[in-house]
Amino acid sequence: xxxxxxxxGIAGLTCAHGLHREHEITVFxxxxxxxGHTNTVVVEEAGRRIPVDTxxxxxxxxxxPNFIRLLGQLGVRSRPTDMxxxxxxxxxxxxxxxxxxxxxxxxxxxxxxxxFHRMLRDVLRFHGEAQALLAHPEEKAxxxxxxxx
Numbered sequence: 001x002x003x004x005x006x007x008x009g010i011a012g013l014t015c016a017h018g019l020h021r022e023h024e025i026t027v028f029x030x031x032x033x034x035x036g037h038t039n040t041v042v043v044e045e046a047g048r049r050i051p052v053d054t055x056x057x058x059x060x061x062x063x064x065p066n067f068i069r070l071l072g073q074l075g076v077r078s079r080p081t082d083m084x085x086x087x088x089x090x091x092x093x094x095x096x097x098x099x100x101x102x103x104x105x106x107x108x109x110x111x112x113x114x115x116f117h118r119m120l121r122d123v124l125r126f127h128g129e130a131q132a133l134l135a136h137p138e139e140k141a142x143x144x145x146x147x148x149x
Contacts, residue, residue, distance in 0.1 A: 002024045003025050004028060005026070007027075007036060008034035009036020011036075038055045039053070058083065059081075093107075096120075
């Protein structure tokens with residue numbers, strides 16, 4: 001069978017890999033490279049070339065067990081790493097990091113900023129509400145219903 005796959009991100013490439021032995025596959029990609037959000041950019045810093053994965057979000061067996069199994073089948077090795085989350089909002093200069101208080105208050109002036117305190121309160125509220133939802137998965141709601149609450 002002839003099968004067209006739109007997009008060469010991880011989902012498209014995984015589909016192509018899984019189907020190519022028994023079907024004629026054509027992958028269509030709008031960008032000038034494959035990989036979708038997965039993209040490595042080399043940054044020059046102090047005379048060193050440092051590869052930075054710009055689209056990479058998280059890599060663990062709890063969140064992506066099937067992806068990790070696929071990488072194992074393909075012989076792709078991994079190694080342990082410490083991961084965290086950080087964000088900077090350009091419009092107001094707020095910064096947040098998840099790996100400890102030193103990262104949360106990476107910009108020391110944020111200790112005195114009410115807007116930063118509101119953001120932290122929202123993060124804590126979201127975490128608490130998410131934990132409550134996870135504790136009662138039978139109480140299903142649509143996304144619209146959830147956001148309306």
